[in-house]
Amino acid sequence: MSDAQIFADRMLSLGLARVSEQAAIAAAKLIGCGDEKSADQAAVDAMRRQLNLLDIQGVVVIGEGERDEAPMLYIGEEVGSGNGPAVDIALDPLEGTTLTAKDMPNALAVIAMGPRGSMLHAPDVYMDKLAIGPGYPTDLLSLDMSPTERIETLAEAKGSRPEGVMVCVLERPRHQDLIAEIRATGARIRLITDGDVAGVIHCAEAAKTGIDMYMGSGGAPEGVLAAAALKCMGGQMWGRLIFRNDDERARARKAGIEDQDRIYRRDDMVTRDVIFAATGVTDGSIVKGARRDGDWLETETILMRSKSGSVRRLLYRQHNQ
Numbered sequence: 001m002s003d004a005q006i007f008a009d010r011m012l013s014l015g016l017a018r019v020s021e022q023a024a025i026a027a028a029k030l031i032g033c034g035d036e037k038s039a040d041q042a043a044v045d046a047m048r049r050q051l052n053l054l055d056i057q058g059v060v061v062i063g064e065g066e067r068d069e070a071p072m073l074y075i076g077e078e079v080g081s082g083n084g085p086a087v088d089i090a091l092d093p094l095e096g097t098t099l100t101a102k103d104m105p106n107a108l109a110v111i112a113m114g115p116r117g118s119m120l121h122a123p124d125v126y127m128d129k130l131a132i133g134p135g136y137p138t139d140l141l142s143l144d145m146s147p148t149e150r151i152e153t154l155a156e157a158k159g160s161r162p163e164g165v166m167v168c169v170l171e172r173p174r175h176q177d178l179i180a181e182i183r184a185t186g187a188r189i190r191l192i193t194d195g196d197v198a199g200v201i202h203c204a205e206a207a208k209t210g211i212d213m214y215m216g217s218g219g220a221p222e223g224v225l226a227a228a229a230l231k232c233m234g235g236q237m238w239g240r241l242i243f244r245n246d247d248e249r250a251r252a253r254k255a256g257i258e259d260q261d262r263i264y265r266r267d268d269m270v271t272r273d274v275i276f277a278a279t280g281v282t283d284g285s286i287v288k289g290a291r292r293d294g295d296w297l298e299t300e301t302i303l304m305r306s307k308s309g310s311v312r313r314l315l316y317r318q319h320n321q
Contacts, residue, residue, distance in 0.1 A: 057086040107195065111276070129200065179191075201230070232311070275303070
């Protein structure tokens with residue numbers, strides 16, 4: 001195998017940061033404009049242009065939907081110069097389109113990259129998700145536990161009572177019973193309106209964010225992106241696909257998923273070393289949002305490698321055009 005065909009994550013990491021930066025900058029110009037579709041399209045276009053400058057043979061395995069549903073960065077699209085290593089790419093050019101349109105916190109441009117065949121090809125269906133941060137025994141929790149059992153088990157591992165546990169949950173009508181059960185234990189809840197990739201990442205920095213656990217259902221593609229982040233930062237995650245109809249089951253089979261009841265651990269969703277970059281579009285608890293400073297536009301990016309466990313925070317400035 002030639003050097004050009006090896007996944008040199010250290011060499012590619014800065015290039016990946018540039019990809020998320022440009023997507024965030026493009027979306028940031030539409031913060032607060034109330035136009036979700038235009039903000040998303042701007043981020044998609046910018047991310048695709050920057051990806052095609054990288055010397056990779058990239059395939060989008062987590063993207064903007066099936067080929068006939070999205071004109072840019074669809075699942076299966078080939079990106080990059082065609083030279084260099086063969087890689088899987090998971091991305092969400094604008095995770096939090098509503099957050100951007102309404103100028104609400106925690107909108108991100110997110111991308112992860114690993115060697116070809118390293119990421120779960122998750123169909124665009126729901127996934128039941130459970131995540132905690134680093135420092136706990138392996139498989140401390142399980143999706144087969146009730147929410148009450150999860151909270152009591154984590155509280156004991158923390159050396160606290162359930163009242164000392166903070167759970168992040170996506171605010172949706174489908175989570176009404178889940179929210180009621182969590183509160184009945186005495187645990188507290190951080191409700192988020194969108195952006196469950198950020199919600200899962202919060203668990204990895206509990207001392208900073210105050211969030212110990214993520215629970216609830218959300219998009220399966222976002223679950224793979226979150227697993228990539230946790231593989232770099234530490235922490236545990238479990239996911240199980242949820243199917244609402246036969247069409248969704250057929251899409252899963254098309255993606256190569258035969259055991260449709262399988263529980264995926266973090267390292268099942270991302271099996272090999274990965275690099276991950278997220279750039280803030282709006283201000284959040286992970287990174288600051290893009291902001292104008294006179295003639296300049298500044299972004300903050302978190303850039304991580306699972307191989308080394310390195311976490312970098314990068315500030316980037318360019319002329320505000």
